[in-house]
Structure formats: C-alpha cells, structure tokens
Amino acid sequence: MKKRFAIPAVVLLAAVAGGVWLAKHHPASPFEAAEKSAAAPDLVARGEYVARASDCVACHSLPDGAPFSGGLEMATPMGSIFATNITPDPETGIGAYSLADFDRAVRSGVTPDGRRLYPAMPYPSYAKLTDEDVRALYTYFMEAVEPANHPNRPSGIDWPMDQRWPLAFWNMMFTEGGVYEASTSEDALWNRGAYLVQSAGHCGSCHTPRGPAMEERALDESSPLYLSGALLDGWYAPSLRNDPNTGIGRWSEADVVAFLKEGRNAHAVVFGSMADAFNNSTQFLTDEDLRAIAHYLKSLPGDPERDGSPWEYDPASAAALAPARRAEVPGAQTYATKCAYCHGADGRGRAPWIPPLAGAVSALAPEDASAINVTLNGSARVVAGGVPDAYRMPPFRAQLSDREIADVLSFIRSAWGNSGGAVAPEAVAELRGPTDPASSQVIVLQMR
Amino acid sequence: MELRINRETYSVQSEGDTPLLWVIRDELGLTGTKYGCGIAQCGACSVLVDGVVTRSCVTPVDSVEGSEITTIEAIEADETGRRVVEAWVAHQVPQCGYCQSGQVMAATALLRESPNPSEEEIAAVMVNLCRCGTYNAIKAAMADLADGGERG
C-alpha cells in the first residue's frame, strides 16, 4: 500500500478558531464564463503533457484498474482516504464538471458541491498552474480519457475528523494562491524550470519539510527550506538543493537531466516513491523541460550548516570486508554477502546500472528511513522508455532481522566516508510493520 | 566491447547493461556458469573478476571491460582451482551439481587470497545456496584444502 501524508488534529483546532462563512466560500475561477467548445488536438496533447508532468496517474490510477478511475489508498492516522475517479464519467467521475469546476478542484481544492479536498491532492502546488495549462488539462481529461464508471470509495475517517470544512482554514493559512509569476531577474530557462518544479511537478510535496499542520513550509525558492529534504511516509526525500551530502550538490545539470530522463546517473538510481514519479512522470518530459528543471534546481543554494562537511571517499573501509576481519565489524558480513555483489566492496556500485552507496544520500542523511525502507522492501522496477531495468533491488525483510538490517546499514552509513550514522534495530522494526515489499513485477500505469 | 575471459579475448555485441552471465552463456556459449535467481541471491553464477568472486547475474558487462574474467571452464588451468576440483571429487561434494560451478569458483577465490583460511573465513565466504544441502561436504572439502591440500 502506498501511503501519503497525514492531517493531524491541528487542522481541527484551526477550524474552531474560524468562521463558517469562509468554509462555505466558493473560490473564484477565471473560467466562470467559459463555454465548452471542441478542443484543438494540440490542446489535448498539451493537456496530456501537463497530466504527465503533474503525475496525476500516480494516485488516480491503479495497476489493474481503468486509467484515472481512482482507488489508491492513502493512509492517514485518522483512517484511509482514497484517490477519486477523475475520468469524464458523469456519474462517478468528473464528467459533469465545467472547466471552472475543474479549475476550482485542481487549483483550489474545492469540489463543485463545495467540499474541500484533502491536501493529499497537491492543490497548493497546482494553484500555480497557468490558466492555459489548466484548460489543457481539462480538455485532456474530457476528450482523451475514457469514462469509467467506478464509484469513489468513501474515506475511512470517522466523525468528527471526517469533516472537511476546516480545511478551508488550512487553505487560508497555508496556500498562497495565484499562478506562477515569472521572476524578472532570471532567464526563461530558469523560469520554466521554476514553474514546472513548483506547479505541476509538485516536487515540494515530498522534498520540502512540512510544518505541524502538515503544510509545506515553503512553496518557492524564497525560503532556504524549500526542497531542502523531508521525511514522508517512510522515505526520506532528499534535498534538491546544492547540498553535497543530502542534496544534489555533487551533480551536474546533465546528471539531473539523466536522472529524470533515464532514472539513473553516476550518483544514484531512482528508488522508493521517486521510482513511481520517474516511471509515470519525469521521463515523459521534454529534454528542454528537464534542462529547465535541472537549471532551476541547481540554482538553489545549499546549506553547509544543515548539510555538514562535504563527503569525501575513504577507501579504508574495504579492509573490514576481508573474510578474516568481517566478524570484527557488525554488519560487515551481511554487507559482503548480501550487498557487495551489486554495490561492490568499494561501495561504488556499477554506475549507472547499480548505484553507489559510497556518498549516497541515504548513507549521508541523518534521516535513515530511506536506507531502512529500501533494505526491507527493495524498490519498484524502474521502467525507462518502456523497458524495465536489468537490475532490481530485492527486499531483504524475509532474510534479515531488524538487528541485521540495523547493523548492515550502520556499516554502510559509516563506510567509505559516509557519515549518516548508526541505525537502531527499533527504527527498522518501526518501518517493518506498516510497509510492504516492492513487487518484482513491472508495473506501468496507463493514461489511456 | 572486448572481454578477457579465461585468458582469451572476445569481442561481444551485447548492450552494456547486459548481465555478464548472459553474455557468457548465450553469446559465448560457455554454459558451465549457471543461472539460478538473477538477483545475486544464490551464487550459482559466480565467476572470478580479477580474482574476486563475482555474481555474474548482477554484473553489467560494461563494468568488467578490461578485467580478467575466469569461468568454471578454465578452473583446472589454475593450480588452486585444480586442487579445489580434486577436493570436491575426493569429498564427493556435488549432488544435483547445479550450484557447484559457483561453489568451486567461490572456494578458489578464497584459497587464492588466503591459502590457509580459518573455519571462520571459510564460513564467511562460502555462502552460496545449495538446495541439495551439500553444505557439510563443502565444509569438509574446504577444511582439507585449508590444511594444505589433501589430494583426492
């Protein structure tokens, strides 16, 4: 099961402080007066592209369901919520939505009947989409997506937490509203990158730390917290800033492009939630857009105070892997027999096919969730250009105990100059229960 | 791409990310190296790359260009390998035999590195799976080899 973020009780508190009028307030849409008209084919294509960039399919489609007919379960501490049917089926989908209705849902998180969407739907980011992109997206869904009659599953959240009106206050407090405004001091490439990252790409949903009400603590580069790395649903989404250890400080713009286009580069291979984002979204962007994203991300300065002193490779650790010495270092034997065949005794992997662990974010970040999660559960197959990866990371949950995983990760996170630090068996146990192993099967979500 | 296998040079056409295993088996026709799992879990595909035991099913062929690769086909051309084979025969190690190419390669790599390995070293290195349960026979053969090589 995939799990997205939680909405804690703070939401409710915020609500108590407010007035009802706000909750009932129907946001404006520039498309109020728009009329339905036959769309130009290029508008459909553009909409499909925006849908790709926005990765709608990741939540609104299931591998064995009709495209966009909904169903993905997202666990919250209060119960599960389910992504909805966004096919143009008039009864169970969004077939009856006008463009303005659609716009209010996508950019403001409000349905035509005035219900507030849970911010699992990243409307705080989509709010920055241009009118043109929203119109294109609408056209795509209405014209090119097959209607599927598939009723939405009610959320598993009980009263009073199922009340949605308090979300209006959340929106008031934590969303900025308004489409992306180009920065005049930056060039077009940068602005295009910023637009994609902040709006459709909604990169911050995972990579920006969240506040006490689960709000993203920044929605653009004006804050040094923006895209500075965050823990979400058992994965640590790294910094996308120029942090050499926890971010992409050691990557070139070309590395960023390769990562988003091929799913891999000399430093890393997509895994965890990013494997899904790659499989369904980033690889479909044009080279030009990927260059723009890379250019923008590489403009975000790192924070040496947060990131620590830059990683340097230290070959000394290999000695611990000599057969006669393995017993001396906890985790060394496990590393040698379970990890080293792929990632190498030198920790350098076999790039770009098999990622290095020496200098990997998961081995440098203080947050150990990704390291634990990928060891317990492996990673989804990376499918680039329709072709599945040659090498998959297998789950080790069935073979290694909590202590063995803790030991091997402690070894990895202190080897080859890595400085992530020790992992506790309790931390492994905590993730073992609520997570499931990744499938070894190739899963390609369909958009049509 | 050129590969050095068993002291010969081969020109291969496979894509760079193709596992060495399948280049060896299909393109070069050397089927002594076995496919068991494809994800480095069993060790049936073990070969030596510059003397280091390597699971060829997870080794992209482009990562071993320029390395000296040894497969089971050349095991007896190596003095240590020949001794390992003799010990395997003396101790009647194999049953179905499917994993044994890999076991012999792993044993050879260890003994070349450490001619008189301790019991702990042997246990640390001989980790390939055997569904027939020849583990104790392997242990006995390795103990002999570690003691300086009782000849079969």
Place this chain on the structure above:
Amino acid sequence: MGDLSNRTLTRPELSGGPVNLSRRGFLLASSGAAAGSLVLGLGLPGSRARAQEAMAPGTRVPAFLEIRPDGTVRLLSPFVEGGQGVFTAMAQIVGEELDADPATFVVENAPPGADYQVMEGMPGFRITGGSLSVRTSYAAMRRLGALARAMLMTAAAAQLGAPVSELSTEPGRVVHAASGRSLGYGELAPAALDLPVPDPESVTLRDPAEFRWIRQPVKRLDVYEKSTGKAVFAIDAQVEGMLHAAVQHAPRLGMTIGTIRNEDELRAMKGVHSVHHLPGAVAVVAERWWDAKRAAEAAQVDWREPEGAPEPNLRHMPADFSTDAFGDALERAPGDGEEAEAKGDAPKVLGEAETVVGATYRAPFVNHAQLEPPATLARFNPDGTLDLWVPNQAPDMFQADAAKQAGIEPARVRVHSPLLGGFFGRHFLYPSSNPYPQAIALAKAVGRPVKVIWSREEEFLRDRLRPMAVTRFRGTLDADGLPLALEAVSACEGPSEAISGRDKDGKLDPMATEGLTGKAYAIPNVRVAQIYVQNPTMLGYWRSVGHSMNDFLYESFFDEMADQGGQDPYELRLRLLAGNERLTNLLKAVGDLSGGWRRGPFTAEDGSRRARGVAMASPFGSEAASIAEVSIEEGEVRVHDLWQAIDPGSIVNPAIIEAQVNSAVALGLSQVLLEEARYEKGQPVARNFDMYPILPPDRMPRVHVRVVESGAPMGGIGEPGLPSVPPAVANAVSHLTGQRARRMPLSRLSFES
C-alpha cells in the same frame, strides 16, 4: 582426474577467439547425454537381439548397454539423475553382475519405451520418484547385468574356441584360465550384443556375500563433471539454429491475453525475433535469452479474467485468494472427515474420556525451489519428428503429452532427459507448470529450434505447491499416562487427487494422510481422517510428499501427549514400540549415535541453553529416527546437531545414503525453519529467493548418520531422511521454550532468546 574427464561429454576446448558457437552447440548437444536415443536408434538395424520382439522390460540388453572398444560401458538408466546418485547406483548394480567396474560406466537417461519400464509391480509405468528407483529395479538391473555377461561369454567362447563352461570373467574381461587367454569386453561387444538375449531364467546371480561394488561407498560417476561445469542440464542444451524464448505468465492461472498494448514496441526491441500469444502467457523469441526476457517483462498486457469452467485438472486462481485466509478456512472446515485409517474405537473412547488433549496444527504450502529454473528445448526435424530436451521424471508420460501438444504420433517424439538441477518432485508431468508446451508451440510457430527458459520469477509464479494442511488432533491418556486414543482429522487435499482428480469410487488419496497413517506406535484406538477441501492452487509432489508435513504434525502432537502424561517422549516411543524389533533398534541407534538420549534443557559449553527433540517416520518403505539439538539465538532457532538413524532394509551405496540423508535433513530443516509459499490477492508473495529464503549454509547443522540394515525388504533413500527432521526440531524447540510450535515454518513464531 584424467581418467574421469574423457568419460562423459566434455565441451570442445576453448581455443582462440570467438568461434562459430551454434556449430559448437550442435556438436555438444548431439554427442552427449542429450542425444542418447539417437545414438541408440542408429544401432538398431541388423541385430537379432535388437530386433527381438516382445521382450520383458529390462531384458533387451542392447537397449541398455553399449560397450565401447575401450571397454567403457554406456548404460541407459530407466531413472533420471537429479542428484540422488541413481546413475551410480545403476552402474553398481549392473556392474556387479556384468563384472565391470562401475567406474568404467557412462550412464545416461534412457529414452521412453517399454524396455525401460522395469519397475517391479508397476507394469507399463516409469517414473523417477517415490524413492522407488533402486528398490523396484534392483532385481531387474542385476539380471540385466548378468544377461549381458552371459552374452559376452558366449561371444568369447566362439572367439576363443573354448566352451563357456571353461570361461570366467574378471572386471571388464572374459578369461580362459586354462589357456591364459582373455578378451576385453570392448573387443567382444560388437559380436556379443548381436547375439540373442538368453532366457532370463538361465542366468544365476552373484551371491551377495561376494559383492564387490554393491554395498560399497563407490564414488559417484558424475562428480567430476559437476565440479568443473561440464555437466549439461536442460537449461544448457544447445542445437544449431536455436532461438531463445522467455515468457511473462498471466498473474493468475486461467487468465488469458486480452491485448498487448505495446506489442509493436516489443517487436522492435533489440534482438527480438517475434512475439507470441500463448495460453496464459506472452512469449518473446529472440536471438538471446536476455533480450527475450527483457521484452517479455516489458510486455504490457491486459489480462482477461478466466471465462467458463477450467479445463480438467486445471484451476483458475481466484483474484482474492490468500493463503492465510485459506488456512483459516481449513481450520473451520466442518465435519469429522473421511476415514483413512482406524483401529479400535477412537471416537468412542475420546467421547467418554474425562480429559482430552486437543491441538490444531498447520503445515503451509511450500515451493520446490530447485536451483535450476525450468527450461525446455524443442526442435522439429525435417522428417516431422520432434526432439525435446526436457527436465522430467517420467519420459514416457512427457512423450505422450508432447505428442498431443505437437499433434504427432508419440513415436515421433524423441525425449531427451538431461541431468536435473534438483527436482524434489518438480519435474513430473505438470503441463501448466512446465515450459515444454510453450517450447513446442514456439518451435512450431517459428520453424526453428526454440529453448524456453523460465526466469526465477516466472518459476515461482507457476510452480506447483506441496499441499497445505490444517490438522485437528485429539488424544486421551490412560491412568498411567499412556496414550489410549488418538484422532487426527486433516483438512487438506492430497497431491494425487489434485493432479488427477478425485477417485470416482470415493477412494481417498493416501498421500493426503501418509505419515498420519501408518504409524507403528501401540495406541489401541486410532482414527485418521481427511476432510477433503479442494484447493484453488495447483498442487504437486514435494520431496517425501505427504510425509513431508504429516510426520511433523503427528510427531509433534505425539510429544504433546507425552508431556500431558508426564512421559519422556523418547521413552514413551520406545515403550509404544515394544515388540517391534526393527523400530526399537532404530530408535536406540539414534539415541546411541547422539551419545545417549537427553532431552534437556541443558547448558552447552558455549553457555547457550539447549534442548533435544526426537521424532520418527516410516516413509517409502524405510524407517528413520531423528534427534535434533537446538537453541534460540537472537529470537531465531539454531539447530546445532542432527542425528539420524535410517533403516532402508538393505543398501547399495552407503556413501550416497549418507549424502542423501544430509540432503533430506537440509530440506527438512529448510521447511521447518523457513519455508512457506504465501499468496495474497491471488498471487504469490515470493517470486524469487529474496522473499522465499531457503536454508543457507550458516544454518546447516552437523549431521550424523547411522545406516541400519535390518534386512527388511529394500526401502527408498531419496526421501525417507526428511520427514522425521521437522518434528525433531519442533519438539526440541517446544521443550526448550515451553511454547508449543504447532505450525511450520518456525520463523513465523517469535521466541525469546
């Protein structure tokens, strides 16, 4: 080693750079074991012995033996070699009577045919399984050797001009002592094998007291090849012009291909020859397997739900199937079951008893997980015949089914049975679980030889499972604490009734309850019954079949009863076996072997707390008793030592028996400690060894074996070592922890260190 290396097929030396590989592959495949039947076929014309019609199976000497000029004896074995050592055993048995050193033998698996249906009491039948090979063919294969020796002597008599009565043999030679002349078998063979085969009754067999090779630890014939990568398995088969194929199976059996969304893209992928829609599978044929595999994996298939009723003996996997839920359903299965065995009146005694001990035990589905993934090579020849290189435990059955699949006469299908990279019951005729139907279809479709290899993931998806069972036990004790009545009601489906359908006359599948039935303990009232519950899964045979789980279930509950009655489980077994000399000796033998029975718990030298458990089993005509010593380390069961006494009645090769017991112990431990094939939402949770761990070397205990020859009729050896192992371990763990282990695998339970 030199004397070994030239005995079986060896790969052409690697000389120089790249060579014409397909040519080399052809030579390889047509010169060795895989081409056995072809070589034999060439020898057929012009020979009286060869042409003799209607001979009893196992007597047509030239069908089995070829003696080469250098004296090498090529023997076609009715049984396939998969690690159990049967080729060596056959060489020992035939060699003993032929008077030829087994070391001079080259053994290959025989093609299909009535000549090779030598199993005693099973006319027209030929399998390698049930631990039947040696015990059912021992007499026939000895007679075969003796017949061949007689033919060689007759030929020698003619060549030496001396009467047969003056001739004798020494290994590999016929000797005329009077003149000091002798002739090697190799020289005599061309004439000898053309002679008519003498009357089988006319030959006398050697006095067992004079055996040179039978009962000796003769070295295995296949060890050198298997230690040097020269042994050829089905997955290694190569012929000229061959293409490779990989498949993507439907996620659930019974589903069919709707559309392949990206079929055009697949065809355009590197190396891809063609894409095929097969029943329940997409197949990609390519120049190389890796290319085929990547394309097969890349196929985006809309799988359609099954329509209509499944074909006979095929099951459509339901979308919501879960093994945990199925286990719960078995536990709730209503009724008392159908009686498989009864003695006294257990229901009545239990009904009237003041105290009844009851417990419910579970055994999970398990996978075969043999290390060689299934592979089959099919080649249609210009004359319309089909050559099939297929891992199998039953060549005649595969021939018949392959003929059906190919639409030709069985006689036009040549089945080659390469060495098996492990089998454990995996390679019986399971058409939906074996790649040969695909290989045949693809070879036909592309007009070239095709080798299909299933990736490990596809193998786990289509492997047949050892049945699951939930067994409800009830027992009661007499005033002395001795078992008075025992009832075992097992909710399960037997493998045979799952494979071939339920018996029309309502006869139970004995394999469902074997190991609950057939126990020798003197318990006056016993009832064993089966509640038949059809499984949604495809089931198969697994090493030691019903015994693999039932002895765990029974022998563990036995200890519960012993504990209830305040009896030591070892002493109680001895007591309930009083008067049974064979089993009493066996149990004492394993006790002695372990240094005297002690249950513990005790503190070992290393400071760990340990206990021992004992269990017995009577599988496949043999008897076995095991003692296991265990401790708990980091919450995990560690087995330190496993002692087993095994009595197969009489033996052929003690070294192979010891190896087989080691092997059976390993699989038994693997099962009790680790193995469980789980399904969720109709699909297996494990598709490779990552999620289906099997026993690794660091969990292999010291194994101590004592072979007891009671002189009882010969029993099996490949399987009987297994069933007593899981309960011995479980009993030790239960005693050590005070927590009854009522299910396998023990990794599902948590223990305090």
